[in-house]
Amino acid sequence: MAIGSTLSEHLDAEVARDSSLADTARTILALAAASIDVSEICARGALAGDLGAQGETNSDGDVQKALDVIAHKRFTEALQSAPVAEVASEEADDVMVLNPGAPLAVAIDPLDGSSNIAVGMIVGTIFGIRPVVSDPNDPNASFKTPGTTQTAAGFTVYGPATTFVVTLGNGTRIFTLDRTDKVFRLTHDALKVVATANEYAVNSSNGRHWDVPVKAFIEDCLRGEEGPRDRNFNMRWTAALVADAQRVLIRGGIFLYPGDSRKGYEQGRLRLLYETAPIAFVMEQAGAAATDGQTRIMDVVATRIHERSPLVFGSTDEVACVAKYYEGRQPAAGRSPLFGQRGLMRS
Ligand SMILES: O=P(O)(O)OC[C@H]1O[C@](O)(COP(=O)(O)O)[C@@H](O)[C@@H]1O
Ligand SMILES: [Mg+2]
Ligand SMILES: [Mg+2]
Structure with missing residues (x-):
């Protein structure tokens, strides 16, 4: 068109x-x-x-x-x-x-x-x-x-x-x-989100409440080229999912609103039916990915209409990288006995 x-x-x-x-x-x-x-x-x-x-x-x-x-x-x-x-x-x-x-x-x-x-x-x-x-x-x-x-x-x-x-x-x-x-x-027309990008969006004021994989992922982004990701990252957070999603569509990057340990935030802040599922459809159709960290959002079935769901979306390499952190396979050698060897992610 x-x-x-x-x-x-x-x-x-x-x-x-x-x-x-x-x-x-x-x-x-x-x-x-x-x-x-x-x-x-x-x-x-x-x-x-x-x-x-x-x-x-x-x-x-x-x-x-x-x-x-x-x-x-x-x-x-x-x-x-x-x-x-x-x-x-x-x-x-x-x-x-x-x-x-x-x-x-x-x-x-x-x-x-x-x-x-x-x-x-x-x-x-x-x-x-x-x-x-x-x-x-x-x-x-x-x-x-x-x-x-x-x-x-x-x-x-x-x-x-x-x-x-x-x-x-x-x-x-x-x-x-x-x-x-x-x-x-x-x-x-027919957007194609780049597979790799150096920009992430997260409300870092919630950092102390995140679980270990998300904390480790963001910490390693912050360590830039001196850390295991070997490159510097930029951070953007507009506090409007739509704006962060549009930015990711146009120039790539990753967005995270994970579940955290605050009461009521175990499944994050965003709602499955009218926030995470539509964004996931838009992202997948633009060649990007959308998960809750591990599971594809498009496969999740709501049990209540206002149900929440963690959301991680954007450039496919970055979303796959978050999944590796959940699997304990990120390149953070020596930082924690929980994690694998530096270099695993590059193999
Ligand atoms: O206030 P926080 O924790 O930064 O959350 C911001 C997120 O909450 C939302 O505002 C939730 O949407 P609503 O404003 O429709 O409730 C998202 O747009 C945004 O990504
Ligand atoms: Mg909203
Ligand atoms: Mg709203």
Whole structure:
């Protein structure tokens, strides 16, 4: 598809390739339209009111900000006009029923990176679309399938530009909002994340709570060319998963939000259905990897709609390297009896 083509044109091409994606494409268009509205609000910043004003607590224990609630309302309204039967939103305790009998279920984080709202920094929206599973005994059945059942996934980044990142299982693309025409235009076609990169993203203030493999991985990155990795690393952390994910898509690197020993953080901070599974689909379709450290995220099945999952994604060599640390095979000779010989990873 030519650079500059619209999201609509891309979706038409995807439906021409696979007609079973027609409902998914309509749903993506509804999400994109709502993204443009939320983008307009974000772009007004403080002129749009106190978007960071604190309200109620959501089911995951986060205090909702005004923009969390506005985005949840706007996206669920938009999905009402799409072939969507059920929505699992970060900002609703239970699965919401929209159009009974419709074929699709959507998991959505209406506003990702909430701690950035009050300071006017990057935020986003994350979504994953999957087929409805009807089970009269379980209102959550549609969401208890692995990430591999997603027909599409993506995220919007409300940054200096608003971007819409999407995959329908045929590569990952970035569309950038053309504010003049109010359409998303293709700017990054069929992304290919580099296999090796020297940049990592982690909230290191949690370092003392991490388990041994993650601590060792990050320590060895910090040791740079004097350590077993033999090269220097740079660190970036935007506190918005969407922004870190977009950076990894464009220039590679690795992102980690591992489980840690804080109460409630045993499975990290991010939620499987509307954060880690959609990001995993987008990453895999761009040639990158996404695991919980060891297990492929796309294979994980949720047992609850707000279930958390550790997340490690990015350049394949780096993600594979983290797995080696979990297996005790990293090149950290002499530092701990737990670990193997320096040089093992290079073999
Ligand atoms: O506050 P921390 O620990 O740095 O966590 C930041 C992470 O939490 C999140 O903000 C969670 O998403 P929400 O803002 O949607 O709850 C991610 O975007 C981000 O990667
Ligand atoms: Mg989020
Ligand atoms: Mg959120």
